[in-house]
Amino acid sequence: LKPKRTPLPPGTKLPPGPPGLPFLGNLLSLPLSHSWLHFRALTDHYGPLVRLTIAGQNHLLLGRESIANDLLRERGTIYSDRYLAPAATQLLCDGEFMLFLPYGEKWRRERRFMHQLTMSSVAAGYRPEQRIEAVRMVRDILRTPGDYQAILERLSVGLGMRLLYGQRLENGHDEDCRRILGIVHELERVGSPGNYFVDVFPWMMGLPDWMAPWKRYLKEKRVKDEEFFTGLVERTRRDMQAGKDVRSFARTWLETREKWGLSEREAAWMFGSVFDAAATSTSSLMMSFVLAMVRNPEWFRRLQEEMDGVVGPDRLPTYDDLPQLPLLRACIKETFRFYPVTGGGFPHKSTQDDVYQGYFIEKGTIVHPVQWAIHRDPELYPDPDTFNPRRWLDAKYPTYREPLTVYPNLQSFSGFGHGRRLCQGMNIAEASASLQVAYLAWGTNIGRKKDGQGREIIPPEYDFSVGFNVAPNRFEFDLHERSKDRTEVIEREYQKSLAEDPLLS
């Protein structure tokens, strides 16, 4: 427990940070949820590099994008490891969860396999699947707007099922959907700091199971999760054996497995981890988009004007329209900035002593690119607490880039992380979100609900779920069709998509 006292190299100092207690360090000052709000207050106060110690473990908060890129990207050889919190990574996932894999050979093998299926040139090939799921979303949300959370979850999970396993998801309430969402939420709960003492006091891993019921629970849960992940790959295998001609990531692996050096179990966990990473993240972004539009209705109106000018009333927007829709892309990017899905950033761990800007960063430090702070850096984002898509479209802002047929886009945006562990689903997520927002703007009116006295209900700015990937808690809003004709176009496109869906033929 005693903080290690590595002597500082000459001419260096430790990054600044709040004083801590003996042994516990800053542990007691950490909030149990939404720690990034507290972290931003610290980076505002101490500057963009803040050092914390938690029960002897060094942590470094990064509050500026350029610093996150300097360390996590430019010095990626020494800042790409992960912190192995015992409860989540070892007990619940047995060291198999891809996002938690140490920076080493196994991670490289899995990353290489995933790269051939997610790099931008290949990701563009998933548009038919993205279209099928997005048409269904807009059709369903018009019919039952009150069910918007399950519809958006089904959309994210459904796309994951399709791409990863070649399986169709019927609806957001069905068993596969609830099962993967349950796995995601439980991993979030177990992995959140403060929920398991063993994460702070790793010696507790040595306790026998009979003295530690939490160990038994986590191991049993892992066995069930693993059965689910293995069963999904098994379904793909059975479909192949039955002669179904449906592409999927799992099928690619089954057909070329000798090239990748991954065992059956490793592959099942790799797909399960990616499913987990994809299952809620895009739907979180979409829920945040709706929230941002309800709170800032003038931007939704402008977005619809842009859409109507480019697409008109007679057809749904397509991917080919996106270069002509810079405001649409700006609204998505501003939503992602304002409401980062991973507010605290996904931590990396350093594997060597380092010196940066005169500060000593000890080997084994857990480095947090705090997205909430990075996305509210006033130098890069003037007036950072205002939702303002114009910052991506007007040359007077530092984030403006030309040409507007290409920018703004989400390529390597800090919301997807940094360096060698950058999100591999970035291209897929960007394409999904763009089409989904385009369909919503084209086919629906989103606005504020009125209460019994006719007053508009404005949802709170930040009432979000707990965990490391977060989404707005359920909020009130109004969603209805833009016109009967547009709804008919959507219904027609939906029927067409059913006829074209390879999973239904």
Ligand code: HEM
């Ligand atoms: C809006 C949607 C998404 C967001 C906000 C998001 C965010 C992130 C973040 C912050 C990381 C950690 C990066 C780092 O450590 O520096 C990550 C990693 C990852 N994401 Fe995503 N993600 C999204 C969608 C997806 C999708 C759709 C997939 C799969 C198709 C995916 C697959 C992955 C994988 C495989 C990693 C692991 C990288 C590694 O540890 O090497 N993500 N994502």
